[in-house]
Amino acid sequence: MLNLRQRTAVIIILAIVLLSVIMLNGIFMDNDRLTVNLDSKNNAPSLNHLFGTDWLGRDMLARTLKGLTMSMGVGLLAAFLSAWIALMLSLLASLNKTFDYMVTWLIDLILSVPHIVLLIMISFAFGGGFNGVVVGLALTHWPSLARLLRSEVLQIKSAEYVGVSQQLGKSKLWILRHHIIPHLAPQLFVGFILLFPHVILHEAAITFLGFGLSTDQPAIGVILSESMRYLSTGLWWLAFFPGLSLLLMVALFDLLGKNIHKLGGPFQGQRG
Amino acid sequence: MKIKKLTFMTILIFVALLAGCRGESDNSSPKKDDELILAIGGEPDEGFDPTTGWGRYGSPLFQSTLLTYDKDFNIQYDLATDYAVSADGLKWTVELRKDATFSDGEALTADDVIFTFETAKSSGSIIDLSNLEDLHKVDEYTVEFNLKEPESTFIYLLVSTGIVPEHAYGENYNENPIGSGPYQLVQWDKGQQIIVEENPNYYGDKPYFKKMTFLFLSEDAAFAAAKAGEADVVSIQPAFADEEVAGMKLIQLESVDNRGIMFPFEQAGGETEEGAPIGNDVTADIAIRKAINVGVDRQKLVGGVLEGFGTPAYTVADNLPWWNPETTIDDNNLQQARKILEDSGWLENEDGIREKNGLSAAFTLLYPAGDQIRQSLSITFAEMMRPLGIHVIPEGKSWNDLEYLMYSNPVMMGWGSHDPLEIYNLYSSETRGVGYYNANYYSNPSVDDYLNKALRATSESEANSYWKKAQWDGETGFSAQGDAPWAWLVNLDHLYLIDENLEIGEQKIQPHGHGWPVTDFIEQWHWRE
Numbered sequence: 001m002l003n004l005r006q007r008t009a010v011i012i013i014l015a016i017v018l019l020s021v022i023m024l025n026g027i028f029m030d031n032d033r034l035t036v037n038l039d040s041k042n043n044a045p046s047l048n049h050l051f052g053t054d055w056l057g058r059d060m061l062a063r064t065l066k067g068l069t070m071s072m073g074v075g076l077l078a079a080f081l082s083a084w085i086a087l088m089l090s091l092l093a094s095l096n097k098t099f100d101y102m103v104t105w106l107i108d109l110i111l112s113v114p115h116i117v118l119l120i121m122i123s124f125a126f127g128g129g130f131n132g133v134v135v136g137l138a139l140t141h142w143p144s145l146a147r148l149l150r151s152e153v154l155q156i157k158s159a160e161y162v163g164v165s166q167q168l169g170k171s172k173l174w175i176l177r178h179h180i181i182p183h184l185a186p187q188l189f190v191g192f193i194l195l196f197p198h199v200i201l202h203e204a205a206i207t208f209l210g211f212g213l214s215t216d217q218p219a220i221g222v223i224l225s226e227s228m229r230y231l232s233t234g235l236w237w238l239a240f241f242p243g244l245s246l247l248l249m250v251a252l253f254d255l256l257g258k259n260i261h262k263l264g265g266p267f268q269g270q271r272g
Numbered sequence: 273m274k275i276k277k278l279t280f281m282t283i284l285i286f287v288a289l290l291a292g293c294r295g296e297s298d299n300s301s302p303k304k305d306d307e308l309i310l311a312i313g314g315e316p317d318e319g320f321d322p323t324t325g326w327g328r329y330g331s332p333l334f335q336s337t338l339l340t341y342d343k344d345f346n347i348q349y350d351l352a353t354d355y356a357v358s359a360d361g362l363k364w365t366v367e368l369r370k371d372a373t374f375s376d377g378e379a380l381t382a383d384d385v386i387f388t389f390e391t392a393k394s395s396g397s398i399i400d401l402s403n404l405e406d407l408h409k410v411d412e413y414t415v416e417f418n419l420k421e422p423e424s425t426f427i428y429l430l431v432s433t434g435i436v437p438e439h440a441y442g443e444n445y446n447e448n449p450i451g452s453g454p455y456q457l458v459q460w461d462k463g464q465q466i467i468v469e470e471n472p473n474y475y476g477d478k479p480y481f482k483k484m485t486f487l488f489l490s491e492d493a494a495f496a497a498a499k500a501g502e503a504d505v506v507s508i509q510p511a512f513a514d515e516e517v518a519g520m521k522l523i524q525l526e527s528v529d530n531r532g533i534m535f536p537f538e539q540a541g542g543e544t545e546e547g548a549p550i551g552n553d554v555t556a557d558i559a560i561r562k563a564i565n566v567g568v569d570r571q572k573l574v575g576g577v578l579e580g581f582g583t584p585a586y587t588v589a590d591n592l593p594w595w596n597p598e599t600t601i602d603d604n605n606l607q608q609a610r611k612i613l614e615d616s617g618w619l620e621n622e623d624g625i626r627e628k629n630g631l632s633a634a635f636t637l638l639y640p641a642g643d644q645i646r647q648s649l650s651i652t653f654a655e656m657m658r659p660l661g662i663h664v665i666p667e668g669k670s671w672n673d674l675e676y677l678m679y680s681n682p683v684m685m686g687w688g689s690h691d692p693l694e695i696y697n698l699y700s701s702e703t704r705g706v707g708y709y710n711a712n713y714y715s716n717p718s719v720d721d722y723l724n725k726a727l728r729a730t731s732e733s734e735a736n737s738y739w740k741k742a743q744w745d746g747e748t749g750f751s752a753q754g755d756a757p758w759a760w761l762v763n764l765d766h767l768y769l770i771d772e773n774l775e776i777g778e779q780k781i782q783p784h785g786h787g788w789p790v791t792d793f794i795e796q797w798h799w800r801e
Contacts, residue, residue: 036655038576055511056576056648215641215668229644232492233511 026069
């Protein structure tokens with residue numbers, strides 16, 4: 001039997017492999033599978049077309065994979081930007097009381113507005129499309145992570161060895177580089193991965209509502225909103241499989257993040 | 273936590289969606305009274321005021337017009353009993369019937385007609401009366417219209433403009449329309465429905481149905497209402513047409529509700545007054561436009577995208593009295609299309625895309641995002657162009673973006689009117705860059721000449737002969753035989769599910785706009801005996 005640490009590692013590797021398979025498939029897939037084929041439209045799922053075909057005869061599996069890759073790309077970019085913002089703000093907060101007050105205020109402000117509303121407004125203000133969505137997602141998803149990092153920073157700052165460094169005359173920057181950032185790294189990394197599913201679901205949500213990516217892009221949100229029109233005619237596979245795949249991908253990211261957290265955090269890891 | 277909540281919500285939505293897919297119920301209501309429930313969409317944002325555009329198509333319901341078209345587009349009298357045009361085409365004299373009253377009992381006289389057209393002229397709405405110099409009363413029941421220039425299409429304004437009462441017209445007229453039409457408005461719940469009842473003072477034949485309810489539902493909800501037997505007339509999209517609905521029959525009406533691609537006609541470089549770029553070097557080449565027109569498979573678009581509910585389109589006005597049948601071309605001819613391209617120097621490179629003098633045969637085809645039929649047409653069209661070596665990139669945009677981009681990019685547009693003036697607006701040099709009219713900056717002097725002659729003609733048949741020549745006179749024209757500034761692709765059939773016992777009679781060729789036009793002869797609808 002594997003011990004907990006090994007099991008966690010196996011889960012992580014499996015999740016990474018699955019996610020990269022989706023991504024590589026999406027990137028290197030032959031675009032011919034996406035072409036219109038009016039002779040085989042509205043086909044139910046079969047061995048030829050595992051996810052069925054849509055009203056223009058496009059293979060839904062191919063569209064779903066493309067869509068997932070697109071979502072992952074958007075998620076990667078937006079989660080990275082969000083994590084970056086969170087890190088910067090938490091470090092800013094550690095400088096002095098005034099900055100700390102301002103950052104906490106900003107966090108409370110953003111958290112007090114419903115996510116999706118803020119997201120729609122920002123995305124709309126930036127003209128929608130890919131840029132609008134990424135900016136919107138990046139600007140709305142950092143607060144919870146920033147709050148976590150800020151309290152972490154506060155804790156580290158009150159540690160004895162930090163006090164000793166101060167007494168030895170080390171500059172604030174030196175302490176930041178040598179004490180604070182190395183301790184924040186695991187939190188930041190896990191936080192980054194856990195932002196992913198959140199970001200991806202929100203991307204799909206606003207695209208579904210028509211404020212996100214434009215309809216010619218193969219995004220899951222676009223696929224889902226298009227398929228709504230065909231649900232009452234019984235083409236259930238248009239929404240079911242892409243939706244399920246989105247759910248699975250989000251669950252995989254969630255699993256990945258939690259297990260890395262388990263493996264990486266020295267205390268949580270042993271507690272299991 | 274948030275993730276869990278989101279996941280949970282996603283699952284909930286799925287469950288709800290699946291639950292929505294249960295089988296249809298077949299409780300078609302057995303009512304056979306004189307009431308009718310319609311779900312054909314088309315709630316007018318501006319209300320029911322003909323002077324701002326209400327009732328251009330279909331029945332104005334609450335008002336009536338001076339003249340009408342019958343189903344073959346022959347002019348019939350309605351409020352008018354006679355009309356005459358002077359030899360120079362400038363003076364139109366219309367005589368009114370003497371027995372017409374508004375629904376409040378007041379008589380309809382020349383004053384009301386004058387008031388209607390003067391109000392419409394000053395309203396700045398879509399009704400273009402700029403050519404109307406003035407109009408005055410000859411006697412209580414005779415009106416004289418004086419035009420600045422002869423205009424054969426002026427008659428269409430008499431066909432489509434409902435007469436409003438001078439004594440009862442005010443700020444809120446659009447919500448409380450009083451008129452001389454077959455019905456009067458009882459109730460308008462904005463965003464939901466209108467309820468109308470028979471107008472007891474109507475001068476024409478009494479309508480069979482005494483009460484009608486028009487529901488304003490989304491496509492999906494309308495279809496669900498049909499399935500549940502809650503509506504008698506429902507407009508539906510082709511995707512739903514294969515569904516059997518108990519107690520309902522499918523009505524398929526031909527239309528000039530067309531879809532086609534507008535190609536920028538000039539070389540790139542120009543700019544509109546607002547600074548939008550004009551022109552596109554690829555589509556400015558007539559070989560590209562001609563090859564596309566010849567190479568595209570219109571029948572396949574009808575079958576594939578419209579599920580067979582449509583017809584191939586060759587001009588903006590197929591099958592209307594002013595249409596020239598010689599504009600029909602043999603399409604789906606890849607060989608000839610390739611020959612056209614090669615003869616003019618467009619040669620294939622190693623990627624399979626044609627090039628001429630370093631310019632590659634590629635363009636972005638824009639369509640309004642959210643319009644599923646135009647999207648499907650654009651995507652399918654792009655595929656069809658691939659074997660020709662023309663690289664088409666379909667891209668969805670909002671109407672706002674389109675208004676900036678349409679002068680320099682091909683756009684999937686839709687037109688189709690019962691007024692030949694539309695031809696003038698789309699193809700005349702005079703209307704270049706005027707709103708959506710002639711946004712591709714098409715210009716051809718001999719076409720202009722025909723268009724002007726058609727407009728100045730004093731009889732309809734004379735006008736029609738010039739409209740036809742503008743399309744193709746054997747040498748030039750604006751159709752695909754000539755300059756091909758557009759590639760018209762399909763005419764949509766308008767589909768309705770109606771109660772199997774309801775008779776709506778024969779309909780006109782339907783115009784652009786699916787829904788309200790079906791009400792054209794609504795006062796003649798009846799249950800099957």
